[in-house]
Amino acid sequence: MQYAVNHKTTYSYADSVLxxxxxxxxxxxxxxxxxxxxxxxxxxxxxAIRRSWxxxxxNEVWYFSIEEPHSELTIKAVSTVSVVPHEAPDMRNTPNWxxxxxxxxxxxxxxxRMISQFSFExxxxxxxxxxVAYANSSFTPSRPVxxxxxDLTSRIYHEFEYDPDSTAITTTTSEVLRQRSGVCxxxxxxxxxxxxxxxxxxxxxxxxxxxxxxxxKARLIGADASHAWLSLYCPGVGWVDLDPTNNVIPQQRHVTxxxxxxxxxxxxxxxxxxxxxxxxxxxxxxxxxxAEILPRNVQLD
Numbered sequence: 001m002q003y004a005v006n007h008k009t010t011y012s013y014a015d016s017v018l019x020x021x022x023x024x025x026x027x028x029x030x031x032x033x034x035x036x037x038x039x040x041x042x043x044x045x046x047x048a049i050r051r052s053w054x055x056x057x058x059n060e061v062w063y064f065s066i067e068e069p070h071s072e073l074t075i076k077a078v079s080t081v082s083v084v085p086h087e088a089p090d091m092r093n094t095p096n097w098x099x100x101x102x103x104x105x106x107x108x109x110x111x112x113r114m115i116s117q118f119s120f121e122x123x124x125x126x127x128x129x130x131x132v133a134y135a136n137s138s139f140t141p142s143r144p145v146x147x148x149x150x151d152l153t154s155r156i157y158h159e160f161e162y163d164p165d166s167t168a169i170t171t172t173t174s175e176v177l178r179q180r181s182g183v184c185x186x187x188x189x190x191x192x193x194x195x196x197x198x199x200x201x202x203x204x205x206x207x208x209x210x211x212x213x214x215x216x217k218a219r220l221i222g223a224d225a226s227h228a229w230l231s232l233y234c235p236g237v238g239w240v241d242l243d244p245t246n247n248v249i250p251q252q253r254h255v256t257x258x259x260x261x262x263x264x265x266x267x268x269x270x271x272x273x274x275x276x277x278x279x280x281x282x283x284x285x286x287x288x289x290x291a292e293i294l295p296r297n298v299q300l301d
Contacts, residue, residue: 022271059258
């Protein structure tokens with residue numbers, strides 16, 4: 001599948017902003033199953049400074065500075081991405097989870113030492129005894145690690161309510177576990193917390209999800225949204241994505257932007273500004289198959 005991705009964020013300010021400096025994670029990654037085509041970052045007003053680099057996790061990061069008064073800031077990331085089909089691994093033929101845990105703790109090779117960093121605590125993911133207690137019914141003795149992890153994915157999907165009004169960026173995993181509700185970011189952090197608290201390596205993944213319109217209706221521009229899921233490391237297989245919000249192993253409908261220890265490492269846009277007063281933010285994301293878009297742009301002689 002080939003997709004065109006448009007992610008537009010607009011900040012509106014009551015008063016003029018005199019200076020703002022921002023950092024973005026909006027560039028799709030190239031992975032085993034995904035290749036990035038074109039990418040451009042459109043910013044208004046035009047920044048005085050802009051530059052890019054790859055962070056510690058090899059995600060592309062853009063920095064820009066706007067040094068003129070402005071009452072509105074628009075950031076638009078436009079990209080094309082190809083996602084190839086791939087078979088999900090045979091979960092029952094993966095190593096038992098205790099063996100994987102022991103490998104992470106030993107980390108007796110350079111590769112495992114790099115991977116094992118995702119088994120430690122991070123700002124949004126703290127070891128949590130309650131998370132271990134919740135995960136234990138999935139991670140029974142000697143159970144294959146991916147089978148156990150997918151069971152945990154399914155339980156979060158069925159036992160937690162998707163409720164955008166129930167949490168904020170400051171809501172802790174402990175609160176999410178107690179109230180049994182949240183959004184994709186919360187569910188990803190919750191499952192990562194469970195896995196790391198057991199000694200396994202799991203990383204946070206930021207990206208997009210192609211959604212379906214209601215039956216008989218056309219796709220709405222901007223109806224898709226930023227999404228979050230996680231990856232679990234499994235020896236012999238590698239990193240395997242899991243989406244507890246939708247109870248799936250991501251395939252061709254997920255577009256990966258980047259990954260890190262938690263949300264803080266791959267926040268789409270963050271920054272500081274001087275002035276502005278009260279302000280608002282609006283976000284519109286559109287992920288559309290290129291096959292649906294190209295005919296609209298064909299010019300007939």
